[in-house]
Amino acid sequence: MEKEWAGTTYGNAWMHRWLIRMLRYIDVRVLYAFTAIFVIPVCLLVNPSGGIIYRYFRKQHGYGPLKSAIKTYQNHYQFSQVVIDKFATYAGKTFRMEIEGAEHFQQLARGVESFVMLSSHIGNYEIAGYTLSSDQKPINALVFFGEKASVMNNRSKLFADTNTRMIPIRPDMGHLFEIDQALQNGEIVSMPADRLLGSQKKLLIPFLNDTAAFPYGPFSIATIRGLNVLAVHVMKQSTLTYKIYVTPLSYNREAPRQQQIQELAQQYVAEVERMVKRYPAQWYNYFEFWKDDEC
Numbered sequence: 001m002e003k004e005w006a007g008t009t010y011g012n013a014w015m016h017r018w019l020i021r022m023l024r025y026i027d028v029r030v031l032y033a034f035t036a037i038f039v040i041p042v043c044l045l046v047n048p049s050g051g052i053i054y055r056y057f058r059k060q061h062g063y064g065p066l067k068s069a070i071k072t073y074q075n076h077y078q079f080s081q082v083v084i085d086k087f088a089t090y091a092g093k094t095f096r097m098e099i100e101g102a103e104h105f106q107q108l109a110r111g112v113e114s115f116v117m118l119s120s121h122i123g124n125y126e127i128a129g130y131t132l133s134s135d136q137k138p139i140n141a142l143v144f145f146g147e148k149a150s151v152m153n154n155r156s157k158l159f160a161d162t163n164t165r166m167i168p169i170r171p172d173m174g175h176l177f178e179i180d181q182a183l184q185n186g187e188i189v190s191m192p193a194d195r196l197l198g199s200q201k202k203l204l205i206p207f208l209n210d211t212a213a214f215p216y217g218p219f220s221i222a223t224i225r226g227l228n229v230l231a232v233h234v235m236k237q238s239t240l241t242y243k244i245y246v247t248p249l250s251y252n253r254e255a256p257r258q259q260q261i262q263e264l265a266q267q268y269v270a271e272v273e274r275m276v277k278r279y280p281a282q283w284y285n286y287f288e289f290w291k292d293d294e295c
Contacts, residue, residue: 044072044076053283056289057071075283082123100243114182114186114189117139119191122275123242123279134163140167140178142192193214195215212269229264
């Protein structure tokens with residue numbers, strides 16, 4: 001059974017509009033406190049995500065039962081902060097952004113060749129799209145096709161200021177043609193590389209004390225043209241601060257194609273593991289990522 005990209009932003013357009021209006025006038029910490037007291041406990045009782053994340057801490061990090069339970073609450077609380085922060089950004093609020101490795105992005109952005117940025121469902125990658133931008137090259141960001149229209153509209157408004165456009169991941173795979181065109185034009189393509197989106201092609205790679213399945217496509221797209229690749233992760237540091245980590249990924253471009261794909265995927269997974277070990281509570285894949293029947 002394949003991993004499904006199951007998530008869209010919770011709520012309807014009316015709820016989203018009111019949340020944005022509220023955040024124009026109130027501090028994000030007010031909503032943080034509300035979710036911590038009233039929302040997260042209910043979520044942990046009725047949502048299977050609690051058990052999934054508890055097992056993640058027990059098995060992948062080797063924590064004891066009590067620490068795993070505490071970390072499970074922390075994980076859900078931090079995820080609620082990430083969602084609130086996104087809507088706060090739509091409302092016009094800003095966060096302090098620290099960048100480690102910005103020179104790698106700037107160097108590639110100044111060049112004539114296209115390149116690929118790979119992300120993961122950890123931290124708050126969307127906020128990078130409002131900070132990490134290039135006047136020289138458009139950024140083409142792959143996004144979930146089924147996301148709510150209200151969220152997509154707000155993203156579009158903010159992305160318009162950062163030379164970024166969205167490419168929805170379509171069931172008919174039409175997004176692959178848009179990716180190909182962008183790369184032919186020497187542009188930047190940004191895509192997640194930690195979820196299988198219905199494709200049968202996957203790579204089985206050691207990850208956090210087990211083996212997990214990662215999508216074949218992002219690594220194939222990068223290596224077919226021998227492109228430079230950056231791993232970009234945006235991790236929450238404090239209430240109003242995020243840190244962007246930009247890390248170049250290397251692979252032997254003279255090696256056989258399958259070896260290139262495997263090397264690049266292993267480099268990416270190693271970087272994700274480095275981030276998750278540093279920020280274990282900011283892992284936001286709420287499904288059984290390490291499945292016996294897949295690995």
